[in-house]
Amino acid sequence: MATENTAETEELSLPRSRQANERLHALIPGGAHTYAKGDDQYPENLAPVISHGRGAHVWDIDGNRYIEYGSGLRSVSLGHAHPRVIEAVRRELHRGSNFVRPSILEVEAAERFLATVPTAEMVKFTKNGSDATTAAVRLARAVTGRPRVAVCGDHPFFSVDDWFIGTTPMSAGIPAATTELTVSFPYGDLAATEELLTRHQGEIACLILEPATHTEPLPSSPPLPRPSAVRCPQSSGDPTPGYLAGLRELADRHGCVLIFDEMITGFRWSEAGAQGLYGVVPDLSTFGKALGNGFAVSALAGRRDLMEQGGLRHSGDRVFLLSTTHGAETHSLAAAMAVQTTYTKEGITARLHALGERLAAGVRDAAASMGVGDHIVVRGRASNLVFATLDENRRTSQQYRTLFLRRLLAGGVLAPSFVVSSALGDADIDRTVEVVAQACAVYRKALDAADPTPWLAGRPVKPVFRRLS
Structure with a gap:
């Protein structure tokens, strides 16, 4: 049975989520009610199915806890169950x-x-x-x-x-x-x-x-x-x-x-x-x-x-x-x-910007320290951060995105973007930056090899809008 610490180990296994994803696809076209939540947006066999959330954290049905970004496709800006x-x-x-x-x-x-x-x-x-x-x-x-x-x-x-x-x-x-x-x-x-x-x-x-x-x-x-x-x-x-x-x-x-x-x-x-x-x-x-x-x-x-x-x-x-x-x-x-x-009483917009600025600075420093500052690029307004993953020729790459997402998930960070919620604390940001640094170390190895394939463990993630499945 999975435990809360599973998501912090080197590798991540989600047997219950894998089974639930099969059930989802059998009953719901695309396996989700929003294409951006589809399991094709995540590394193969690493698309967690969520049990519940509280604040800036969510738990999957395998028992793993994650620090969550982009909550509800940017909708849950105050954190879950405010x-x-x-x-x-x-x-x-x-x-x-x-x-x-x-x-x-x-x-x-x-x-x-x-x-x-x-x-x-x-x-x-x-x-x-x-x-x-x-x-x-x-x-x-x-x-x-x-x-x-x-x-x-x-x-x-x-x-x-x-x-x-x-x-x-x-x-x-x-x-x-x-x-x-x-x-x-x-x-x-x-x-x-x-x-x-x-x-x-x-x-x-x-x-x-x-x-x-x-x-x-x-x-x-x-x-x-x-x-x-x-x-x-x-x-x-x-x-x-x-x-x-x-x-x-x-x-x-x-x-x-x-x-x-x-x-x-x-x-x-x-x-x-x-x-x-x-x-x-x-x-x-x-x-x-x-x-x-x-x-x-x-x-x-x-x-x-x-x-x-x-x-x-x-x-x-x-x-x-x-x-x-x-x-x-x-x-x-x-x-x-x-x-x-x-938003009015608690100054939420200002807090979102402050959290985003702290996160962006930490991610950029971590990427630079690992020699991938030109390949993992954080962009956008502080309250609405996204990231781009670039290959050895500095072109956007779904393969490198897959590698990066795998390492984030293994460290307990669920981050299709770096869009913050006001429920995040300093400890959450610090932990995220730590996990990003670990991911960047693997990213550097893949860049040096000019081939991320050995680190993908399956098909790459896919764009949402594409003509063929």
Whole structure:
């Protein structure tokens, strides 16, 4: 039987998780309800199945404990089972969860949200980010009468719906006519965006983007010369000064709706999202992930004159904005209000940045001391750190990522990214850096051999978006 110390030994064995993964694949397509949680994202036979979590730690069904990063795909920013959130949900449990008319909690949650994000005038809650972004796109098309959607091509994900997924390698089942209505623009390049808007003059309903990015992708092959353009700095994830304001001006001049996808930047950048931090107000914005600390809640927010088109108090054609049976489920709305209270009272955004800065400095020092500082690269804003694994030619490598993940798991660190939660303590960061140093020592050996294969013990991890399984 596995013990809590198993994850700290040289090798890791997960027999119960392996069996559970087989059961998952037999019953659930892909073996998970989110592709980014699939076992193909982890080294072969080392995809732990989780039993429970508390704070910054999770336990798998084999009994191993891990320090966890990227919790819930960035959604659990306060740590698992945060007391204030759990108590808020518990208070609602005996009061019912869904009624034939709106609960008073719906207006209270809306008031709290709009006080937190004062750049928005109305809000509508739903259960997942895809519903919110798709509603924003539908609304933009309705109010402009235009068919095309312009998405930022440098951001990896906006929605599970056809208008976006049709642009990815996993486009099976999506008509080409749908995909052709979606065009892309590069982050940070105002000239290219204006050229796109001019080329499709009067056709583009909206520009949708994450207002900040962790960094532009590292090359999978030697980079080609890039023309001069306004680009996002790679160190912090902040947009170049003037970029968002320039995008706002372009949207106004070309008559299209500006949509900020704040699923990641919301709360992690500031309580009011990137729009609150950078002072540029979009027409519409979408929030999720950190909003519920793991409870299912997301939001579409924006200008009153636009949002009212999905309501009852106007004389034009009705827009089917959002209508979800469980969108206003009271437990999740209570969780969202508790999250916002916690962020404000405990200074969570500042804590996330401080923890991330400590972690990034430690990982970079550990990598440099082992001679792999140019190969294990920590990037992004301190509250939203990711890492890249580069081969001997400094190209992104799934093989080296596999090696690195194996060593982290063996040391008790579950880290598909280095995105922190506020539940992490100094001891957790110190232990993570220690494990990273051990992993870097093995990484150096693989680089010296110019072949990581002997350290993989199976197939490499795979990209989420790929055409073939």
